[in-house]
Each structure stands twice: as structure tokens, then as C-alpha cells.
């Protein structure tokens with residue numbers, strides 16, 4: 001509770017502050033309540049992006065600048081409450097990337113971790129440390145911290161995916177490093193090699209060609225065909241969770257934990273007509289509508305949901321999801337990081 005300051009005291013304090021300011025000294029008691037809030041507060045807002053219009057701008061950019069020239073041809077999904085930060089939540093970044101037939105996005109690596117979630121197109125690839133993941137709609141592909149990656153499109157149609165990165169997190173720690181190789185990484189393995197060795201509850205018994213992959217993070221491709229089948233089977237065999245619907249988290253087979261140290265990802269299925277109970281969580285979350293339609297009520301404000309729409313829900317906002325037809329969502333957040341730091345809460 002703020003104690004009122006008498007005018008004489010206020011004048012004396014202001015004079016003190018003015019003297020201290022040139023020495024970069026400030027009174028905590030003037031800002032304490034704004035620093036340590038009883039509940040999370042963020043300038044980030046809930047926002048929905050219509051995929052069709054974002055796609056149209058991206059294709060127009062595609063006619064003006066090459067992937068090679070741009071390094072990465074991406075439209076940033078910037079949270080309107082975080083203008084100028086390139087952030088979609090306080091800790092995360094999102095963008096829509098286009099690779100046209102015949103193009104290559106040159107090889108580089110950085111300390112930012114990334115995921116790709118395919119929005120449209122089929123047959124283009126991301127190569128991670130020289131192994132290609134050939135991508136289909138709604139596949140999840142990872143490029144963890146410091147792994148070389150390039151993208152190419154040998155198919156006949158444009159390929160668009162969502163990039164999710166921990167750029168604001170790495171910026172917060174002032175820990176960004178990047179290197180450029182250019183062109184494409186020399187091939188190190190056939191496409192699918194890592195998935196065969198690590199993606200089926202197996203791992204190489206002895207050292208193998210797959211030892212090129214980091215032991216702590218071997219798997220980087222989670223195909224739609226696989227996660228969708230699992231989610232469908234789950235939905236047929238039990239009642240949906242009241243807060244989440246049916247939900248499956250993508251995991252790192254090396255430790256059973258989230259896919260990357262800073263980013264968690266999961267998928268949800270809400271049966272036709274199902275509505276979740278209101279839920280809040282400290283991890284601001286980016287959603288992609290994979291199938292179906294419905295609406296999201298974020299702090300009571302409705303956002304309609306149609307296939308490929310994108311929605312960001314800020315930390316501690318109250319979320320109710322209502323499925324019209326059976327609704328399938330992909331989501332990513334910084335829950336992985338918050339759990340390690342002992343910060344994650346939900347209600």
C-alpha cells in the first residue's frame with residue numbers, strides 16, 4: 001500500500017533524486033510495486049493473424065526479393081503490444097517463411113533455437129547438420145541451438161512454414177552468436193536417417209554415423225502423419241481434459257523432456273462442440289489452427305479460428321477454446337525454460 005507523501009517530504013525526495021540521477025542511482029521505493037507485481041503483467045496482447053492475407057503479402061515479397069538475397073525471406077508476426085521488438089511473446093519470436101521452387105536459404109547457425117511448423121507445400125526440406133528433413137504440411141522440424149541449417153525447395157510449388165524462435169530470450173541474456181557457411185551444408189546422411197535411429201524408441205547401440213547428431217538432442221523431425229494418428233487414437237479412447245482437450249507434447253527422446261531447452265511444443269484436439277474451462281498459464285503461447293474451426297475467448301474477447309490461422313495468447317490471459325467442428329491445434333511456448341527456472345504456473 002502506498003503511504004501518501006506530504007508535499008515537503010516529496011520536494012526533499014525529488015531534490016535527492018535529481019542529485020543522484022547523474023550517478024545512475026534511483027530509489028527502489030518509487031518503482032517497487034511496478035517491479036514485483038502480485039500477478040504477471042505484460043504489454044503483449046492477444047492477436048490473431050489471418051493466414052490468407054499474410055500469405056498474400058509473403059508471396060508478393062517473393063516476387064521482389066530472393067531467399068538467397070534475404071538470407072531468410074520471412075514476415076515477422078510481431079505482437080502489437082510489443083512494437084519494435086520482433087517478439088510475439090516476451091520471450092519468443094514467430095515468422096512466416098517462404099521458399100520458392102529452386103531456391104536455397106543459405107547455411108548458417110546461431111545460438112537461437114528454432115522450430116518450423118509447415119503451413120503449406122510439400123517436398124521442400126530443411127537440412128540440419130547436413131541431413132535433410134523432407135517436409136509435408138503440419139510437420140514439426142527443429143533446428144536446435146548452434147546446429148547448422150539450410151533450407152531448399154526442389155518441389156514445384158511454394159513452401160511456407162511458421163518459424164518459432166527464442167530470439168527475445170537469447171537477446172535478454174545477451175548471448176547471441178551466429179556464423180555463416182553459405183550455400184548448402186555437405187550431405188552427412190540420407191534423409192530420415194536420424195528418425196530411423198532415434199525416432200522409434202531406439203538408439204544406436206554402438207557409435208554410428210548418427211553420432212554426428214548431438215546425443216542430448218538427436219531427433220529433429222516430427223511428421224504430421226505420426227502425431228495426428230496418435231492424437232486421433234487418444235481422442236477415441238478417453239474423455240478430453242477439461243482445460244486442454246486431448247493434448248500430446250512433442251518430446252526429446254534423449255531425456256523425455258521438452259523438444260528444446262527454451263521451447264516446448266504440443267498439439268491438441270478438441271472434439272466437435274467441446275469447450276474448455278477457462279485456463280491461465282505463465283507461458284505466453286502461439287497457436288496454429290491445423291484443422292477445424294471454432295473460437296478462442298482470450299480475457300473474454302472472441303477470436304475466430306479457421307484452418308492455418310495463427311493466434312498468440314499472452315502470459316496469464318484467461319483462455320477458453322471452443323470447437324465448432326473438431327479442432328486440431330499446434331502450439332509452442334517458453335514453458336520448457338520456465339519450468340527449469342521454477343517459474344511456470346497455471347490455474
Ligand code: 1HN
Pocket residue numbers: 072074095097105110112114149151163165167
Ligand atoms: C533463421 O535462422 C531462420 O533458419 C528463420 O530459417 C528465421 C529469424 C531470426 C534469426 C534467424 C531460418 C530467423 C532466423
